Amino acid sequence: MFNFLFKNKVRKYTFSGGIHPKENKHYTEECPIEKLPLPKIVYIPLSQHTGKIAKPILKVGDKVKVGQLIGEADGRISANIHSSISGVVKDLKELPHPLIFSRVLTYVIENDGEDIWEENIKKEFVEKDFSSEEIIEKVHKAGIVGLGGAAFPTAVKLSPPKEKVIDALIINGCECEPYLTNDYRLMIEKPKEIILGALLLKKALEKNSKNIRLIFGIEDNKEKAIEIFNSYKKEYNFEVYTLKTKYPQGAEKQLIKAILKREVPSGGLPFDVGVVVQNVGTAYACYEACYFDKPLFERVITVSGNGIKEKKNLLVRIGTPVKDIVNYCGGYVGEIKKIIFGGPIMGVAIYSEDMPIVKGTTGILFFNERDVLLEKEKDCIRCGRCVEACPMGLLPCELHKFIKKREFDKARDYSLLDCIECGSCAFACPAKIKLVQSFKFGKQEIWKKEKK
Ligand code: SF4
Numbered sequence: 410m411f412n413f414l415f416k417n418k419v420r421k422y423t424f425s426g427g428i429h430p431k432e433n434k435h436y437t438e439e440c441p442i443e444k445l446p447l448p449k450i451v452y453i454p455l456s457q458h459t460g461k462i463a464k465p466i467l468k469v470g471d472k473v474k475v476g477q478l479i480g481e482a483d484g485r486i487s488a489n490i491h492s493s494i495s496g497v498v499k500d501l502k503e504l505p506h507p508l509i510f511s512r513v514l515t516y517v518i519e520n521d522g523e524d525i526w527e528e529n530i531k532k533e534f535v536e537k538d539f540s541s542e543e544i545i546e547k548v549h550k551a552g553i554v555g556l557g558g559a560a561f562p563t564a565v566k567l568s569p570p571k572e573k574v575i576d577a578l579i580i581n582g583c584e585c586e587p588y589l590t591n592d593y594r595l596m597i598e599k600p601k602e603i604i605l606g607a608l609l610l611k612k613a614l615e616k617n618s619k620n621i622r623l624i625f626g627i628e629d630n631k632e633k634a635i636e637i638f639n640s641y642k643k644e645y646n647f648e649v650y651t652l653k654t655k656y657p658q659g660a661e662k663q664l665i666k667a668i669l670k671r672e673v674p675s676g677g678l679p680f681d682v683g684v685v686v687q688n689v690g691t692a693y694a695c696y697e698a699c700y701f702d703k704p705l706f707e708r709v710i711t712v713s714g715n716g717i718k719e720k721k722n723l724l725v726r727i728g729t730p731v732k733d734i735v736n737y738c739g740g741y742v743g744e745i746k747k748i749i750f751g752g753p754i755m756g757v758a759i760y761s762e763d764m765p766i767v768k769g770t771t772g773i774l775f776f777n778e779r780d781v782l783l784e785k786e787k788d789c790i791r792c793g794r795c796v797e798a799c800p801m802g803l804l805p806c807e808l809h810k811f812i813k814k815r816e817f818d819k820a821r822d823y824s825l826l827d828c829i830e831c832g833s834c835a836f837a838c839p840a841k842i843k844l845v846q847s848f849k850f851g852k853q854e855i856w857k858k859e860k861k
């Protein structure tokens with residue numbers, strides 16, 4: 410009799426802890442992906458990934474095509490870098506990097522307005538079978554890194570140590586940071602391409618492991634995406650898990666816990682519990698790398714916040730300076746107080762409009778006086794809200810106390826190194842204590858001591 414009440418009841422998976430910040434995705438979730446006009450000049454840093462900086466292979470004055478290799482991966486944990494426009498190399502010098510707080514060797518390339526692509530980049534999709542080795546090689550050649558923000562070289566993630574048996578590949582479609590909708594738009598505009606990319610990632614992992622489950626994890630605020638992916642799951646043999654909208658649902662450890670109930674051990678990696686996690690954008694990039702031989706020289710970003718006139722989702726060439734995006738989006742609204750690369754919780758504030766988009770840039774948020782309340786930090790009132798919010802089960806208030814007293818060994822004993830720097834504790838803290846900055850500092854001090 411009451412069946413209708415349960416008809417649409419879907420089990421929603423989650424983890425313990427976390428926070429519910431205001432989503433603010435309504436600004437851009439209905440904005441289809443638009444192509445940003447080609448920039449006149451690009452600034453392409455040779456480090457846009459976790460690991461060693463790439464080695465420059467062109468010199469000033471050289472002509473370059475779109476997709477041409479300009480920086481070669483140096484060693485195992487590194488990534489290739491390609492030009493995103495055609496033109497001439499104007500300079501190769503150290504410039505400020507938007508994510509690493511130092512100067513990094515960067516190519517300055519001037520556009521010739523021709524948009525000439527490397528000849529080997531294919532124009533049409535042709536169905537084909539690839540071996541695991543071929544996929545890993547193509548992903549490496551294309552310079553693909555995790556596009557959820559972490560920028561870890563994908564080819565390395567696809568090559569777990571031989572002794573690690575992988576039985577699940579999770580494709581992360583959570584996009585749990587407020588404001589960002591670039592992954593969501595990709596999921597509803599390019600679902601089949603993402604699925605084909607995910608199948609390639611799964612095939613690559615089959616080099617060492619068989620019977621790998623392919624799972625898409627999507628937060629329940631993305632109903633349309635869940636519906637679309639559910640409609641393909643029988644045809645392509647994968648599972649879709651609906652996850653509760655909660656921050657940081659998209660963090661690897663929390664995602665694995667929510668879906669598979671497995672706990673990544675302290676200091677361990679998803680490999681250790683038989684799992685690999687890849688972002689939906691990364692799956693799409695793998696599809697393009699394998700079927701089109703297209704290197705990673707452009708990506709989708711969200712442009713949002715009260716400080717920008719037109720909020721959008723844009724397909725942007727890597728190296729495009731922020732000011733080009735501001736111009737295309739109609740300029741600023743009010744006085745800009747903060748520009749953030751990434752989401753408002755884990756993102757990084759940048760200080761110049763000349764900063765370029767890099768592979769790990771998920772979005773740019775422009776905050777004016779309406780968004781930024783500069784609240785003064787107060788003393789801890791021992792309310793315990795940070796403890797409740799911490800998805801890693803840590804005691805943030807205690808950790809902060811030790812770090813303030815420079816008792817780094819004690820902070821280590823209280824598992825500071827397990828902190829994923831998600832910012833949930835700082836968000837929940839009524840005293841507005843800058844907990845994440847404190848933890849970053851504490852970790853650096855521990856690592857410095859360990860290196861000695
Ligand atoms: S930043 Fe670290 S301590 Fe704070 S909630 Fe996240 S994991 Fe816990």
Ligand code: SF4
Pocket residue numbers: 788789790791792793794795796805806834837838839840841842
């Ligand atoms: S939330 Fe802030 S004020 Fe409350 S216990 Fe944690 S650090 Fe202290």
